[in-house]
Amino acid sequence: MTMQHPESETVMIEMIKVSKSYPPDVSALSDISVTIDRGEMFFLIGMSGAGKTTLLKLLCSMETPSNGLIEVAGNPIHKLKGTTLARMRQRIGVAYQDFKLLTDRTAAENIAISMEVSYKKPQIIRKRVVDLLEQLDLSDKHNTITGELSRGEQQRVTLARAVANSPALILVDEPTGNLDATTTERVMKLLNKCNSAGATIVIATHDDSIYKDTTHRVMELRKGRIHTVSGGIRT
Amino acid sequence: MNFWLTVFRQVGRNLRQTWPSQLMTLLTVSLSVLIFAFFYLVYTNMLNIGDKLGDDLRLIVYLEEQPGPEMQEQLRRKITNFDEVEEIHFISKEEAYDRFIKQLAQNKDVLDEMPRDFLPASIEVVPLKTLRGLSQIKLFSDYLAKLPGTIKVQYGQEWVERFYSFTRLLSIVVLLSGNLLILTTVFMVAYTIRLTIMGRQAELELLKLVGATNNYIRTPFLLEGLLQGMLGSTLGLLSLYLLFDWIKMQFSGPGLLSLFDFTFFPYTASLTIIGVSILLCTVGSYTSMQKFLRI
Structure with a gap:
């Protein structure tokens, strides 16, 4: 049994001096150190190419850091492998910028995938899918092949899939990029709901409408480095 | 699930x-x-x-002369010296003639002119069931062919x-x-x-x-x-x-x-x-x- 420091029970993400570079010598992130608490909503902003997506990829172990330590829920995620990594990923919901939808499957099937891998009962999956589609104003798209949906609709299906399994950590990359104001509001309402239910949420965005009046912390990245961290207080 | x-x-x-x-x-x-x-x-x-x-396989050893009881015993000993056998039958010239007549059935008239001892005497050897390989049968046949007084050995070589x-x-x-x-x-x-x-x-x-x-x-x-x-x-x-x-x-x-x-x-x-x-x-x-x- 491992002894955990009490603080680690309140911390969801710990990044210490994390760097990521791609060959030959492209530095995507440099010296990122940040701590995000459980149940916190955290905004990650910056221009295109600032390193937001790379940071999210490191958090869900899609990429490994070149240097530094990344802990998610007390586990060094970049060192996890096999079933341990799979179990950890089941607790992390990710809405990718490029959606990663199965375009030959229906919206409902795409959303169900994240719950199927953790062996949820079919009736629970069906109910959750219907509920999420309704919250995102996509009820009529239940049986529509995602390849036939508009980009805005695809984006919402991606978000629904990310939150479907009620993960402890939700990483969202540009959630409102293709949405109008009303739909953006719906999306944020859903994310706030998940946050109220206890999920830690990290949103990478350059849409200032969703963070300008926020009480949560906002971290700005510039050229792969932390430029500012403003607002909010760590709980 | x-x-x-x-x-x-x-x-x-x-x-x-x-x-x-x-x-x-x-x-x-x-x-x-x-x-x-x-x-x-x-x-x-x-x-x-x-x-x-293989159950019906038998080697027929045709002999120059009909062997007497003593020679039959000698031949029997020689044959079993090679390997144990299931059965050994000595067929006299007359027996061979009778068998042939039986086989010819209605056509037996063709033998009317022939003497009763025109067929050679023979030994019918039924090998053991363990002796089933072609090479083993061949070896046995070669051995039998070398026995004194043997004209030839037949066992349906071509067919086998x-x-x-x-x-x-x-x-x-x-x-x-x-x-x-x-x-x-x-x-x-x-x-x-x-x-x-x-x-x-x-x-x-x-x-x-x-x-x-x-x-x-x-x-x-x-x-x-x-x-x-x-x-x-x-x-x-x-x-x-x-x-x-x-x-x-x-x-x-x-x-x-x-x-x-x-x-x-x-x-x-x-x-x-x-x-x-x-x-x-x-x-x-x-x-x-x-x-x-x-x-």
Whole structure:
């Protein structure tokens, strides 16, 4: 049994001096150190190419850091492998910028995938899918092949899939990029709901409408480095 | 939802999505099993026939002179010196004549002019059932030919040699068709699984990202291979059984084939063929996964 420091029970993400570079010598992130608490909503902003997506990829172990330590829920995620990594990923919901939808499957099937891998009962999956589609104003798209949906609709299906399994950590990359104001509001309402239910949420965005009046912390990245961290207080 | 239920749903979905290539593989596996099992069935039946014919195998040693009781004893001793034998009969010239008359039946008149002792005396040697190999029979025959006073030895050499050559050829065909079975099952299944993996690369990548375990991803592919092996071999054996039954019915009347009792594989042999096919297909599936599944 491992002894955990009490603080680690309140911390969801710990990044210490994390760097990521791609060959030959492209530095995507440099010296990122940040701590995000459980149940916190955290905004990650910056221009295109600032390193937001790379940071999210490191958090869900899609990429490994070149240097530094990344802990998610007390586990060094970049060192996890096999079933341990799979179990950890089941607790992390990710809405990718490029959606990663199965375009030959229906919206409902795409959303169900994240719950199927953790062996949820079919009736629970069906109910959750219907509920999420309704919250995102996509009820009529239940049986529509995602390849036939508009980009805005695809984006919402991606978000629904990310939150479907009620993960402890939700990483969202540009959630409102293709949405109008009303739909953006719906999306944020859903994310706030998940946050109220206890999920830690990290949103990478350059849409200032969703963070300008926020009480949560906002971290700005510039050229792969932390430029500012403003607002909010760590709980 | 438990693991196996999820896996079976995945398998069902895969089969629905890639049914044309799955069907082609199934037919190829069936055909391979059918070809192999057909030759193997012919081979096992030929061995049975060989055994049955071997029961009637006897070597006739023609002698220059009819041996007296003392010489008969000497010859008997010489023969058993080589190997134990089932039976030894001494046929006198008269006995040989009587037998010939019996065989000629209505045509016995042709022998009217012939003296009763025109046929040579002989020894009829029935070898032991353990002495069944062609080379052993040949050795025994050579030994008997060297006995003093022997004119020649006969045991239907040509026929026996042809039969053994045919059986040897069949065993080669069985081996070749066995190899064909191995190649087609392993490669066809591997190829189909490879196609499925290629076609589902995006899905497999996504499954990994949403937390699917390796077993969750791999088991359906293994199960597909296993199903291909099981269904393909069962279908192949079933087709062979129907074919066998049809042939048996067609040739059930009087004829050469009716002399022998043709039998289908026993259950154990059929189950072994199915088991080996399942194993080969699963191996095909596994190798493809190891090679192309980037998880």
